[in-house]
Amino acid sequence: MPRPSKRKAAPSADVDLSVSPASKKSRTKQINKVDHLFDRYSNKSMDLIDPAGIESLCTDLGVLHTDIKILMLAWKMKSEKQGYFSKDEWRRGLKCLGVDTxxxxxxxxxxxxxEVMKSGYFEEFYIYAFQYCLTEDMQRSVDIETICELLNIVLGPQFPTQVNLLIEYLKIQNDYRAINQDQWSSFYRFFKEVSFSELESYDSTLAWPVILDTFVEWLKERVNKS
Structure with missing residues (x-):
């Protein structure tokens, strides 16, 4: 007579089999290392890395606080407040980067x-760079001076000549004191799609903001005078 097969007991409902104890221990150790690094730069009274802490972090990383890499680090963290990193943001950013020291x-x-340029995420980062400069509640636009600095940092390495000309125009024009997100988004698309050596091909009837129409007119006048 055949013996009845032995069935394995079903796992208890309250036993978590998704993560092994060793994995949990390793994850906890990694979080502790990340938090220890956070504590090294944070303002203890605020439990945040404030501008002074970021300056110290930049020194240790060997970059200036105005370097685009720091803005990209803030983007990786999804930092919501300019000049500050919360512990949750710090954990999120370092986890995304896969680092703990x-x-x-x-x-x-x-x-x-x-990495950002090659990964195809640059446009997402570009929009974040603008939003990161919205430092007040209900703020929808960024002043011209800040926009010029941001253009130089974010797009200057890719489009140095175009950015220099746009910055020059923005500083002398009197129609706009600030730039909104739609206008900011259009600058990047404009640099990618419009050749400055063939401005006659620029079609102002397309969906370009007025500020770019007037910028192109200014460029044409500049060329004619030269």
């Missing part, structure tokens, strides 16, 4: 600009 973070940050 300063040497690893430094190596990752130094390659961020190349």
């Amino acid at each position: 300063l040497p690893k973070l430094k190596k990752s940050v130094l390659g961020l600009d190349q």
Whole structure:
């Protein structure tokens, strides 16, 4: 007579089989290392990394606080307040980068600009750069001076001549004191699609904001005078 087959007991409903104890221990250790690094730069009274802490972090990373890589680091963290990193944002950013020590973070940050450009996420980062400058509730636009600095940092490396000309125009024009997100988005598309050597092909009837129409007129006058 055949013996009845032995069935394995069903796992208890309250036992979590998705993560092994060893994995949990490793994850906890990694979080502790990330938090320890956060504490190194944070303002203890605020439990935030404030501008002074970011300045110290930049020194240790070997980059200036105005470097695009720091803005990209803020983007990786999805930082909501300019000049500050919360602990949750810090954890999110370092997890995204896959790092938990300063040497690893430094190596990752130094390659961020190349990574973002190659990964196809640059446009997403570009929009974030504008939103990061909205420092007040209900703010919808960014002043011209800040926009000029942001253009130089974010688009200057890709389009140096075009950015210099747009910045020159923005500083002398009197129609706009601030730039909204739609206008900001159009600048990047404009640089990609419009050749400055063939401005006659620019079609103002297309969906370009008025500020770019007047910019092109200014460029044409500049060319004619020269």
